Amino acid sequence: MVTVRAPATSANLGSGFDVFGTALSRPADVVTVEKAAETTIEVTGVGAQYIPEDPEKNTVGAVVEALDAPARIHIDKGVRPASGLGSSAASAAGAAVALNRLYDRGLSRKELVPIAAEGEAVVSGVAHSDNVAPSILGGFTVTTAEGTRSVDAAIPLVVCLPDVAVSTRDARRVVPETAPMDDLVETVGNAATLAIGMCRSDPDLVGLGMDDPVVTPERARLITGYDEVRERAFDAGATGVTVSGAGPAVIAACRDRDRRRVAAAMLDAFDGAGIEARAYQSRIGRGSTILDE
């Protein structure tokens, strides 16, 4: 038996659509696997009632297939589904790390990234790796067709999750198919600024680089209260604010001393829009951890 804690993640960070991701120190899924002749999945925890236990429909089923590793699997959800916090990815990442160990497949963490991404194709239609990569490796990750690079960074974050669901599949439908050259230039500049900020653990540069003129404005329309939440977070000291993943969670970078104030301001703004929400005072965290074997 192997048990793995797989963290929530925030993908895109504004300027890095389908490329950037960060592991969050909290919340997390806990995935336990035991060898079995046939794969079965049991899901408990936050939002478990909305998550299929059929291996064909659960993200971990695709990981079992890819590793040829049938197992009895228990997923204890800490990451609410349809959150923008890589809920589907956390289970897939945890399963990939756990099954690799259970069956001694000997794959490296980086080699597990495309395997876990197969799970994302099951739910969103695209095997995007920007959530599974940080959930497996930890830190800030950059994933391209050439593979994944990661760096540890100490950046305080606030993630505010409103009590509404946005499916990644639906939120991918509003992504523009093309972008004007000016927007492309702006996005590249922001993404490069953010990457330098991560390498220096500098919340000001990271926040500055979180702006995105192409995808985020379209997604923000799906989140009631987004503009007010963003403005209030900046007023409270956030250095950057954007949609987390496909939403509805909103993520802010800040300094340690401002984290509580930013969290309170974001909650208050959602409340003003008539939306219940919860805030995680988080930071960039570590990747999947084996808890027990």
Ligand SMILES: Nc1ncnc2c1ncn2[C@@H]1O[C@H](COP(=O)(O)OP(=O)(O)O)[C@@H](O)[C@H]1O
């Ligand atoms: N192990 C899993 N954990 C969470 N969601 C899952 C899992 N397997 C399948 N799903 C489905 O994936 C969808 C949530 O994924 P997604 O829309 O990408 O949201 P998130 O941003 O939270 O990952 C839901 O429809 C859910 O039923």
Ligand SMILES: N[C@@H](CCOP(=O)(O)O)C(=O)O
């Ligand atoms: N790059 C993807 C990330 C989706 O993240 P999720 O946490 O909402 O699953 C996208 O933006 O579609």
